[in-house]
Amino acid sequence: MPPTTIISGGSRGLGLAVVERLLERGDCVATFSRSGSVALESLAAIHPDRLHAEQIDAADAEAIRGFVARAAIRFGGVDHCIANAAMAHEGVVATVRDDEIDAMLDVNLRGSIVLVRECVRQMLVRPVGNERAAAVGPSVVVVSSVVASRGSPGLAVYAATKAGLEGFARSLARELGPRGIRVNAVAPGFLETDLSSSLSEANRARIVRRTPLGRLGVPADVVGAIEFLTGPRSAFITGQVVTVDGGSAA
Numbered sequence: 001m002p003p004t005t006i007i008s009g010g011s012r013g014l015g016l017a018v019v020e021r022l023l024e025r026g027d028c029v030a031t032f033s034r035s036g037s038v039a040l041e042s043l044a045a046i047h048p049d050r051l052h053a054e055q056i057d058a059a060d061a062e063a064i065r066g067f068v069a070r071a072a073i074r075f076g077g078v079d080h081c082i083a084n085a086a087m088a089h090e091g092v093v094a095t096v097r098d099d100e101i102d103a104m105l106d107v108n109l110r111g112s113i114v115l116v117r118e119c120v121r122q123m124l125v126r127p128v129g130n131e132r133a134a135a136v137g138p139s140v141v142v143v144s145s146v147v148a149s150r151g152s153p154g155l156a157v158y159a160a161t162k163a164g165l166e167g168f169a170r171s172l173a174r175e176l177g178p179r180g181i182r183v184n185a186v187a188p189g190f191l192e193t194d195l196s197s198s199l200s201e202a203n204r205a206r207i208v209r210r211t212p213l214g215r216l217g218v219p220a221d222v223v224g225a226i227e228f229l230t231g232p233r234s235a236f237i238t239g240q241v242v243t244v245d246g247g248s249a250a
């Protein structure tokens with residue numbers, strides 16, 4: 001059996017690029033987002049037996065529980081979990097509304113923690129000696145952001161959710177290491193996706209200026225780090241935050 005990877009937010013942006021790469025790698029992939037996308041439907045048509053997609057909200061813990069259970073039944077377990085879905089409301093803290101704070105906490109932090117918990121439960125009930133798990137080694141990757149460690153004006157609440165996720169990943173790595181489950185975070189710099197589409201030209205130019213590699217990132221730049229951290233070549237790496245930002249945080 002190929003490994004099964006669960007990833008939130010696979011309909012577009014970074015999540016979609018990861019889904020595509022993991023299907024190429026041979027994984028069975030289960031993903032969810034609130035809406036579907038033409039790109040995801042095309043992938044499902046190419047890989048009807050290895051792609052499972054549902055439309056649910058990451059703020060709905062009960063829905064996530066059901067989704068993980070269905071994916072585990074369909075593909076025979078869970079090997080890797082990637083908490084990727086997130087949203088950002090930009091604005092200075094003095095004007096941020098309660099509902100915007102709640103939405104970012106619910107989706108980015110609580111939704112990711114619930115997803116990881118449900119996946120880890122599946123990983124822990126795997127029979128000892130399971131050949132597939134032994135060959136690859138189960139793992140969790142949370143998608144953070146460089147703003148978690150660097151900060152960014154107008155993104156303080158978003159940054160708090162990402163810093164929370166990094167703390168979660170570090171502790172979980174210690175908790176689950178003895179059970180053979182690795183937990184890491186990937187922290188991208190600004191990427192050309194819908195999430196960053198409100199970035200002004202001036203800010204875009206400023207980020208490019210301070211990036212040694214001289215451009216903003218694209219999803220394909222980050223996919224390799226996630227593929228690596230969910231693969232056998234990272235078998236002795238856990239509790240780390242891997243920054244993928246063209247050097248801008250250096």
Ligand SMILES: NC(=O)c1ccc[n+]([C@@H]2O[C@H](COP(=O)([O-])OP(=O)(O)OC[C@H]3O[C@@H](n4cnc5c(N)ncnc54)[C@H](OP(=O)(O)O)[C@@H]3O)[C@@H](O)[C@H]2O)c1
Nearest residue numbers: 009011013014033034035057058086145190191193195196
């Ligand atoms: N873009 C950047 O500059 C940047 C930089 C650093 C880190 N990141 C991180 O990278 C990850 C991917 O971001 P991206 O740029 O690819 O974002 P994106 O293009 O906006 O895609 C976000 C994905 O998450 C899903 N999603 C959002 N809210 C959801 C909810 N409530 N329930 C379920 N699914 C939800 C979206 O689908 P629906 O809208 O249909 O639900 C979509 O599939 C995020 O964790 C983000 O914080 C992004």
